[in-house]
Structure formats: C-alpha cells, structure tokens
Amino acid sequence: MRRTSAVALAAGVTALALGTAAVPATTAVAGAKAGNSSAGHIGAAIRPASAGFFKLARTAAAPIPTSQCVTQIGIHCYSPVQYRNAYNLNPLYARGITGKGRTIVIVDSYGSPTIQNDLQVFDKQWGFPDTKVDVVKWGNVPVFDPGNADMSGWAGETTLDVEYAHSIAPDAKIVLVETAVSETEGTTGFPEMMNAEKSMIDSGVGDVISQSFGATENTFPGFAQGDYSSLTNLRYAFQDALKHGVTVLGASGDNGATDSALDGSLFPYKVDSWPSSDPLVTSVGGSQLLLDDQGNRLAPDTTWNDGYGAGGGGVSAVFSRPWYQTGVKGVVGTHRGTPDISMSAAVDGAAWTYASYDPNATGWGLVGGTSEATPIFSGVVALAAQMAGHRLGLINPALYGLSYLPPKISGEVDITTGNNSFGGVTGYTAGPGYDLASGLGTVDGTAFVKALATVG
DSSP: OOBEEEEOOOOTEEEEEEEEEEEEOOOOOOEEEEEOOOOOOOOOOOEEEETEEEESSSOOOSSSOOHHHHHOOOOOOOOOHHHHHHHHHHHHHTTSSSSSOOEEEEEEEEOTTHHHHOOOOOOOOHHHOOOOOOEEEEEEOOOOOOTTTHHHHHHHHHHHHHHHHHSSTTSSSEEEESSOOOOOOTTTHHHHHHHHHHHHTHHHHHHEEEOOOOOEEESTGGGTTTTOOHTTTTHHHHHHHHHHEEEEEEEEEBBTOBBOOOOOOOOOOOOOOOOTTTTTTTTEEEEEEOOOOSSOOEEEEEESSSOOOOOEEEEEEEEEGGGGGGGGGGHHHTTTEOSSEEEEEOOOTTTEEEEEESTTEEEEEEEEEEHHHHHHHHHHHHHHHHTTTOOHHHHHHHHHHHHTTTTHHHEEEEEOBBBOOOOOOOBBOSSSSSSTTTOOOOHHHHHHHHHHHHOO
C-alpha cells in the first residue's frame, strides 16, 4: 500500500479525554511508507494494516481544541477551520471564491463505502455546506471488507482526501475515482490509476487531480539496469492532462529524503518518489504549522520533521531538470527537484477526520502526512481556477515565475527553517529561496490565489 500520510500518535500518551468519554491511547508511533498515506487514528488498540502502516482500532468521540490536544495527548491537532484561517482563505470565501464551477478528481484504490455519510458528519461539525461525492468505480472494484487491512487503509486515505479537498474548496465538485487494484511499489496498481485518470480527462471531467500516493523510483522494474521505461510508459495520463489543461498534483512522501524499498524498509540513501517526481506533476511537500485554537500562527511554518515523519524531497534519478527549474539549477543540478510547494503535513499538527467505514473504529481521528497537504492544495488550486474562470493546467511554471515577485504579490511564503532528514538518511535543509526540503515554501491563500489566477 503506497499512500502518503502518517498516523498521529504521541509517545507517552496514556489517555485521551473527549467530552464524557476517555479513550485509552497508545504509546506507539507508526509512520507510513513515503509516498503512502496511512490514515491513523487515536484509539485503544493498534494493529498492523500493511507494511510500514498502522491503523488504530478505536477513534475519538468528538474533536477537541488544539490546546487540549497538547495537554492530553502531547501533539497539536488542527481543524479545517483553523487551516482556513492559517492560510488566509476566509477573505476569498467572503468574495464568493469557493471553488464553484470547478471539479477536483481524487483517485484512490478501493475508496470508502461510507464516504458520503462521513463527509456529511464532517461538514456538520465544522459548519460547511454539504456536497454530493460523485463516485466512479474503475474496473471491478471488490466489495469493501473492513477486516482487510489494505482496503481499510485506502478507505482512511479516501476519507482524508475527500474531506480536506472539500473543506478548502467547499463548492467545488468532488469526483472520487475508486480503482480495483491496490497501488503498491513498482508498477502494481498504476496502470489502473493512470487509465482512470486519462478517462476522466478525455471525458472532460476535472480541473485538478489530487494524488496522495506514490512509488519509489528505484522499485520500478529495470531501474537498476538504467531502463526507466516501466515508469515512463505510465506517464500518458499526465501528458493527456497537459494537453487538456488539467492540473495534476502528487504527494512528495513522508520519509524525508529517503523512501521505501520493496520489503517495506527504508532505503539507506536518498531516493525520490513518482508521480511526485514527474515534471508534469506539481509535487506537494510537507510543512509544520504552529497554531492557536483559532488558527492564528504562533510562529512561522517550518519543514515537517517532527520525529513521526518528514516531508519528502530530493532529486529524481529518472527525470532531467525541467525548464521551469532553470532558475534553481544551483539547488537541483541537472535533474528534477521536489517538492514544488509545501502545505500542512505534520503529525504534531495533525488534521481531524471523521470515518465510519470500520464498525470497530467509527469516529474522529487524527491524520498527518503529505496526503493531507495534497488535497488541501488541490482545494487552493480549485479556488484559483474559479477566480481565473478556466483551468490552470500545469502550474509549475507559474509557481517558479511567481517566486521572483514580492511575497505580498505572489502569495508564496518562504520556509527557511528545518530539514527533512529521516530514517538515518541525511536530508536537505531549508533556507532562503527554493530548497529540496520545502520547495518554494507555502502560501498566503488570498494573495496566492489571485496571483495564480492571473498568471496561470
């Protein structure tokens, strides 16, 4: 299973008091494989869901404020309302920029059988308008089995993707494409995903595609022999997206500058993950926010690296440096560098989600990882597309072009502290300008959406 989020658990936790219920928690911390999203929840029992991923068996009865998360479970937790404030999106909503008329396509293996109900509960909690999720089953999607760890993991991923894309662009249409083969390392699951994406694009469905999954470049067949065709032959959906002006996003991963081997362990050296590494994809990395209960920043954002995971970033072994990174060739060298932009992904700063796909784990939970960052950014792109009145297509040239403008105009906010060293592998350090830890930084939503709509 190759999703990109990490479970939100704090070491030393003994109990989580929520309303009238006290939910025993665990002292374990489990991170997802990079490029993978594990939708972990706070609960009493922890069980392996797949290699490198753990799912908690019970969830919280209701969300609690950040201040209570800090005192009760030892980590910061955030709501979508706080993210809206932190990314300065509320002025856009007040102007009617809500994603209306735009469509976000989310692709996940298996999906979730309860996604419509769960989104409605999520929306009611935070006061968001309901929307109908348009579910497209691609292939013979098997009947959901909550006892199947892989399916359950993907259902958690689906929950995170849908709820946070919707929370940022509340009036955008959400199309959830469920594929029948689980994406793992190497090529497995990718043909189904790429075929599904191409079909959506050719049918005129979608302005932005959100991908919270990935596979390590090194695990594709032929890589060791310098034959990258098993990977490059899968690019047809992205080439089609470029032709039709569809924006494609990819999560950069959760293990910093390293990534997962076929056996689920981490490579002991720097590697990159695809599709994040593809020049036709916008790579979304991870940042760490420090917010108060209302979502006001208490400090500038840093590169995500909180001991539970770290934002993916590095240099592709497959793809040469694209033209739009010419201005940062001193950082990336002759190959494609990732990420391009970073959004909230830290486990110590995790996002509240609601899920009921597992009858033994129904309720609220906390999730972190670049699987969180990617749907959040998909919502931002949808807002910009609405303001522009058209699809934005490949936004990477605009991102790098805007970096030459003052932040108040570009809306790009540099992240200058932190690093993405993880798993014993020395990563990259953030600093002024583009870097392989946080990319171009993060965004001030109001200014960024206006700038992207203007130049995109």
